[in-house]
Amino acid sequence: MTKLIAFGGMIFLCLSLTAANAQSIDSVTSKVLKFPSRFFSKLRTNTADINQQLTKQTQRYLEKAARQEQKMQQRLASKDSAAAKTLFGNSQQRYAALIQQLKTDTGSRARMSTFSGSYQPYVDSLQGMFSFLQKNPSLISSTGSLSVQQQAQLQGATSQLQAMQAKMQDATAAQAFIQQRKQQISQYVSLHTDVQTLLAKPLSGLNQQGYYYAQQLRQYRDTWEHPDQLEQKSLALLNKLPAFQSFMKNNSQFGSLFNIPSNYGSAGDLGGLQTRDQVSQLIQGQLSAAGAGGTAALQSSLQSAHSQLDGYKDKLGKLGAGNGDMDLPNFKPNDQKTKTFLKRLQYGFNLQTTHNNYYFPMVTDLGLSIAYKLGHSNDLGIGASYKLGWGNGIQHIALSSQGVGLRSFADIKIKNSFFATGGFEYNYTTPFQSFSQLPYLQSWTKSGLIGLSKTVSMKSRFLRQTKVSLLWDFLSYQQIPKTQPILFRVGYNF
Numbered sequence: 001m002t003k004l005i006a007f008g009g010m011i012f013l014c015l016s017l018t019a020a021n022a023q024s025i026d027s028v029t030s031k032v033l034k035f036p037s038r039f040f041s042k043l044r045t046n047t048a049d050i051n052q053q054l055t056k057q058t059q060r061y062l063e064k065a066a067r068q069e070q071k072m073q074q075r076l077a078s079k080d081s082a083a084a085k086t087l088f089g090n091s092q093q094r095y096a097a098l099i100q101q102l103k104t105d106t107g108s109r110a111r112m113s114t115f116s117g118s119y120q121p122y123v124d125s126l127q128g129m130f131s132f133l134q135k136n137p138s139l140i141s142s143t144g145s146l147s148v149q150q151q152a153q154l155q156g157a158t159s160q161l162q163a164m165q166a167k168m169q170d171a172t173a174a175q176a177f178i179q180q181r182k183q184q185i186s187q188y189v190s191l192h193t194d195v196q197t198l199l200a201k202p203l204s205g206l207n208q209q210g211y212y213y214a215q216q217l218r219q220y221r222d223t224w225e226h227p228d229q230l231e232q233k234s235l236a237l238l239n240k241l242p243a244f245q246s247f248m249k250n251n252s253q254f255g256s257l258f259n260i261p262s263n264y265g266s267a268g269d270l271g272g273l274q275t276r277d278q279v280s281q282l283i284q285g286q287l288s289a290a291g292a293g294g295t296a297a298l299q300s301s302l303q304s305a306h307s308q309l310d311g312y313k314d315k316l317g318k319l320g321a322g323n324g325d326m327d328l329p330n331f332k333p334n335d336q337k338t339k340t341f342l343k344r345l346q347y348g349f350n351l352q353t354t355h356n357n358y359y360f361p362m363v364t365d366l367g368l369s370i371a372y373k374l375g376h377s378n379d380l381g382i383g384a385s386y387k388l389g390w391g392n393g394i395q396h397i398a399l400s401s402q403g404v405g406l407r408s409f410a411d412i413k414i415k416n417s418f419f420a421t422g423g424f425e426y427n428y429t430t431p432f433q434s435f436s437q438l439p440y441l442q443s444w445t446k447s448g449l450i451g452l453s454k455t456v457s458m459k460s461r462f463l464r465q466t467k468v469s470l471l472w473d474f475l476s477y478q479q480i481p482k483t484q485p486i487l488f489r490v491g492y493n494f
Helices: 002-032 036-077 081-088 091-104 121-135 148-191 193-223 229-239 242-251 253-258 276-289 294-320
Strands: 345-354 362-373 379-391 397-415 418-428 444-457 465-473 486-493
Touching: 036 081, 036 091, 036 148, 036 193, 081 148, 091 148, 121 148, 121 229, 121 242, 148 193, 229 242, 345 379, 345 465, 362 397, 362 486, 397 444, 418 465
Parallel strands: none
Antiparallel strands: 345 362, 345 486, 362 379, 379 397, 397 418, 418 444, 444 465, 465 486
16 A cells, blocks of 8 residues: 555656646746747847948958959069969959859858858857747747748848858858968968068068958957847747757757767767776776876876966967967057947046136046047047136135136057157136137137156956046146146046
8 A cells, every 4th residue: 555655656746747847848938939029130130230240341351452462463573474473363353253252142051050160159059049940930929820020030030140151151261262372472472582572561461451350250250159138048948948959959060060879878879988987997007006106297297288288278369269260460460450440439537636826726627538549559539628616725615617628639658558648738717607608719728738647457347447647738838827837637447
């Protein structure tokens, strides 16, 4: 009787777990029904934007490379026309063909399922998601079949992703072709020293363009390695479905790459392999034979190997971030060149206090600035300031509007964190009650500033750097009444 009760309890537990699992799957399915419209629309927009940028940048890269080769061909033809024809004979046609392929290529399902270039897990997951949802429409449609709008959304997102993968493959092909051309030209130059001066400059330009394009291409690829919150949630929901897990195992690029068998990991598939205990016994036997210093020698060797591996990983990361598109620069690269205009802007605010005198009360300039980074160390910027008056001493505090200012500035790195700073400013130094008073230019004074600045990096989430500046206003002596010639400013960039 006791055994029967226990057996019945096990059956009840199994049925309960099965029911709970079914309920969990139903819950996941109901959640999946809610995300497709917003998800597909956002993904289609983001992918279309990247496709447009990637096409534009790759076409520009090919056109610049073609012009550099044409310039080298003309220079070499003036010295050796036969060599110029041999070395650059059909390069322009090849560039034109790559540009045409880039413009017209929209991809195909066969190419989507084929692994090419560096593996992108997120793109692989999206491709699997779209294929799975097309074969299981009931997951995104309560009626069991897709409406016209849902079909258009799914097809639009699939087409854009398909085109994006095609553009990536075209970009990789363009990069490989130009890399091959650089090697061929460099090899010719190394064997013919008499043409080095003719081809050195355009070849250097070709190398620079290749390096910066590799950086841009890497940025586009990195974009697809960091999905946003909505995309992560959508994939996480589908990953809870056993059917989707099985589908990805058999149809993803990763699964096809390794060709994982269906019985992978089963006991029958492990026949003839050494067990963990057998490997451990073998290691212990080798250490015992080595004597008392065997363990220490092994640990030393492992640490040495680990250090060397870390060194190789660091070098590989610096050269190409682990990708196969490494392009070693033979110049000092500008780390801002591949960034968009908006990402090269740096915002900041600063404070400057001038002492009171017979003509002016104590004033604090509250300034805002926006700088465009020409490179890692140099920038140009503009700004504006508001002059807040404090009165004439601690006994006579009175807040007042003492004027405004318009600024322009430039920072040029000298060494380490020190910069040469210069700027030109217009200052309205008359108290005003209304902004309608400001347009009268005869009331504005000019300031010419030169001096030194030092920046200090900060770990703050919002404030990136503190900037301390000591400036000399060489136009202050011409102003009536005379203003303070030495200025001290403290600024913060964010």
